Amino acid sequence: MRKFVKGNPDLCIGCRTCMIGCVVEHEGRRIFEIDPDGYDFNPRLHMVKTAKISVPVQCKHCENPACMAACPVNCIKVINDAVVIDTDSCIGCKSCVQACPFGAIDMVSKIGTQQADGSMRVVANKCDLCVGTGNGPACVRVCPTSALTLVDEEKLKEVVCDKRVATANAAKVFADAKEVE
Amino acid sequence: MGVHEIEDAKLIFNFGYNGADSHPIVQRRIVRAKQKGATIICADPRVTEAARIADVHLQLKGGTNIALVNAMCNVIYNEGLVDQHFIDTMSVDYDAFVEIIKKYTPEYAETICKVPAELIRKAARMYAKAPSAMILYGMGVCQFGQAVDVVKALGSLALMTGNYGKPASGIGPVRGQNNVQGACDMGALPNNYPGYQNVTNPDVQAKFEKAWGVKLSNKVGVPLTHVPQRVLEEKDPAKKLHAYYIFGEDPAQSDPDVAEIRETLEKLDFVIVQDIFMNKTAEFADVILPSTSWNEHDGVYSCCDRGFQRIRKVVEPPSTVKTDWEIICEISTAMGYKMKYKNTEEIWNELIDLCPNFAGATYEKIEKYGCIQWPCRSKDMNDKGTVFLHNGKFATADGKGKFYTAEWRPPQELENEEYPLSFSTVREVGHYSVRTMTGNCRMLRNLEDEPGWIQMNPADCEKLHIKHGDLVKVMNKRGWCITRCNATERVAKGATYMTYQWWIGCCNELTIGSNLDPVSNTPEYKYCNCRVEKIDDQAAAWDYVNNEYKDLRSRMGIKMIGEEA
Missing domain, CATH: 3.40.228.10 (Dimethylsulfoxide Reductase, domain 2)
Structure with missing residues (x-):
């Protein structure tokens, strides 16, 4: 099963450290050495604050990704069990953005990648679970309140198991109520 | 606590x-x-x-x-x-x-x-x-x-x-800032020496005169928020302010009613600004003294819980920049009072020996325990300070807590027909205070930049035919600014909120400087009225914002990519 990062709104304080961590991880250390306006600031997860919820939203690394199915040039691939966009071959058609039911993909321009007409390349952008860094997802590591968890098969099983227990207990309550009747 | x-x-x-x-x-x-x-x-x-x-x-x-x-x-x-x-x-x-x-x-x-x-x-x-x-x-x-x-x-x-x-x-x-407690602890108040020892107390005065070898004044000084009045309205030449030495503060950005502050700074005969980067106040300065930032010098911060913590130099400052304490020593010496210290520990030792409540908080002890909460009166290593106050006895003359409350007084400037919304300043995570520091941090600037946001209830936005992200004009009788509309159900109908660090979306153009708390002299940053106006030509408004920002940055010598320094 593919892993994914999940935010817990009970712990999230909306600080967006995860977004910074994401950019630093993907741009590399040189970000602090180059011109402030000379790098991409394209976080792959986004803080969403509604009336009652604060939580970052990112890719769920679906088992049957709608984005991958929608991509006409096959630039969305599964690498090390993560659904990853190959931005070098992305043609910027936005099909994946429309296909994703979670709003996890956006379009971003890439500084320093000029096209024939002088404009910057615009490509699809989303969470890649920091594959290839060997450090695991940066957002999980930098969150000050530990509001983000990398959910793997084991964790998902635990959650399902807990829910089954809760369902069983609810069944007992229902049975007790019957007896009272 | x-x-x-x-x-x-x-x-x-x-x-x-x-x-x-x-x-x-x-x-x-x-x-x-x-x-x-x-x-x-x-x-x-x-x-x-x-x-x-x-x-x-x-x-x-x-x-x-x-x-x-x-x-x-x-x-x-x-x-x-x-x-x-x-x-x-x-x-x-x-x-x-x-x-x-x-x-x-x-x-x-x-x-x-x-x-x-x-x-x-x-x-x-x-x-x-x-x-x-x-x-x-x-x-x-x-x-x-x-x-x-x-x-x-x-x-x-x-x-x-x-x-x-x-x-x-x-x-x-x-408290609002990391070391605002420290500023008060160290006597950066108009009525106190360090350690909350009152300047009007003759015994205290005698103690400090003896320690420093000079005659000291027993008069209470001028609170920060009284400065405009002392410059613009004071008739008595003996009481009128002529010079303003500002350090680590950006009143042209952070004080309420900044139009009045600009007038004040212009009218003053002499303004010194001592800071780490250029800011809006520095534009009015006659002299700018560049000083080191928090990672370029040693020192002690007090946390809001009275905890003293040491900060240490991690990088060597440029040779043209001095620490605040070195600058103060040199100015004092040039003015005729020879002031010389070898390091911050020497200053700290002098200070704690003059303040009974801090006397035990030595560098050695802060180093060992990480943090010492005053009162800490004994240098004995076993006196680790005081975690919570009023244990069995209140810190009052009779040892008892004094009940007090008052009748409600409404804010001074309420909503009216012309300005139907309430207006309050708030904070946003990522930018600290007036962003003299964080505005120069590329990552934080990437996260949020000019012209900021005004938080409004979606129902109010709908009435004004504005939507999330639109540039809007915010105004009241004191001033106006341009910012973006943040339509959010997190704020109630009729209320608006802005953060105070933006140069273009400058909410202190609107805030009120005349309603101070009678005891603390703190201004009413959290209440005045305003009106929000839709801007039809969004492209022209964005041009205005971008050009103003570019102008300001170039006046302050901030280099942009592709520009000459």
Whole structure:
């Protein structure tokens, strides 16, 4: 099963450290050495604050990704069990953005990648679970309140198991109520 | 109380304090307390992160704090939830206090603060019945014309329920900035020497005169917020201010009614600005003294819980830049008082020997324990300071806590037909204070930049035909600015909020400088009126914002990519 990062709104304080961590991880250390306006600031997860919820939203690394199915040039691939966009071959058609039911993909321009007409390349952008860094997802590591968890098969099983227990207990309550009747 | 105690609180009453945006590290402790089972009551006009996880959110109308506190005290009194033994043995002036709160029934308070009476009752019962309860308050209490009254009323709420002198209880001001407590501790106040020793006390005066070998004044100085009046209106030449030495402060950005501040800075004969980067105030300076930043010098910070912590130099400053203390020494010497220190420890040792409450907080001890909360009176290594105050005895002359509250006074400038919305300044996470530091941090600038946002209820936006992200004009009789509309259900209808660090979206063009709290002299940053106007030509407005920003940055010598320095 593919892993994914999940935010817990009970712990999230909306600080967006995860977004910074994401950019630093993907741009590399040189970000602090180059011109402030000379790098991409394209976080792959986004803080969403509604009336009652604060939580970052990112890719769920679906088992049957709608984005991958929608991509006409096959630039969305599964690498090390993560659904990853190959931005070098992305043609910027936005099909994946429309296909994703979670709003996890956006379009971003890439500084320093000029096209024939002088404009910057615009490509699809989303969470890649920091594959290839060997450090695991940066957002999980930098969150000050530990509001983000990398959910793997084991964790998902635990959650399902807990829910089954809760369902069983609810069944007992229902049975007790019957007896009272 | 100590900040670390927050995690062990059984109940946190979070009043006018938005930790998630002001101090995420404190909010982390509030979140942990909640995870450990603490009950949270939050009083705030907005749905802040704390309000979101609170058991009860008292979403009061801005500028009505004391009506809510009085009503909670009223419930606790009327329902017999007081700690009578504590009141009898540990306090004074209870009867006079009760006389005032009697009038503030929850139903009466509801008419003022718009919080349902039943919710006030619920919160009051929760607070009074908690085994121990902690109050945290912030600028949502302090930045009103009626501020100190509210602090004392909150203190009385803790007093009537015996919530003092034990762990994870009491009342904690979670102060605006990391070292604002330190500035006060060190005597950067018009009426005190370091260690809260009053300048009008002859014994104190004699002590400092002896230590420093000079004659000292026994007159109270001028509060920061009185500066404009002393420059623009004062007729007596002896009282008029002529020179202003500003360091680590950007009044042209952070003070209320910045149009008046600009006029003040222009009228002054001489302005010195000592800071780490250019800022708006420095544009008015006759002399700019570049000084080192927090990672280029040693020093001591006081946390909001009276905790002294050392900071250490990690990088070598450029050769053209000096530390603040070196600059002060050189200026003092040039003015005829020879001042010379080898290092910050030498300064610190002189200071703690002159301040009985700090006397035991040596560098060695702070180094060993990481943090020493004053009072710490003995140099003995076993005196590790004081985690919480008022243990068995209040720090008053008779050792007793003094009850106090007051009648509610409305804010000075209310909404009217011309300016139908209320306007308040707030914080946002990522940018610290006036962003002299964080505005120069590329990552934080990437996250949020000019011209900032005005938080508005979606219903108000709809009425004005504006949508999320639109540039809008915000104005009142003092001034105007351009910013983006942030349509959010987290704010109530009729209320608007802006953060105060943006140069273009400068909310202090609107804030009111004339309604100061009579005791603290803090301005009413949290209430005035405004009108929001739709801008039809968005492209022209964006051009205006971008050009203004570019101009400002080039005037300040900030290099952009592709530009010559």
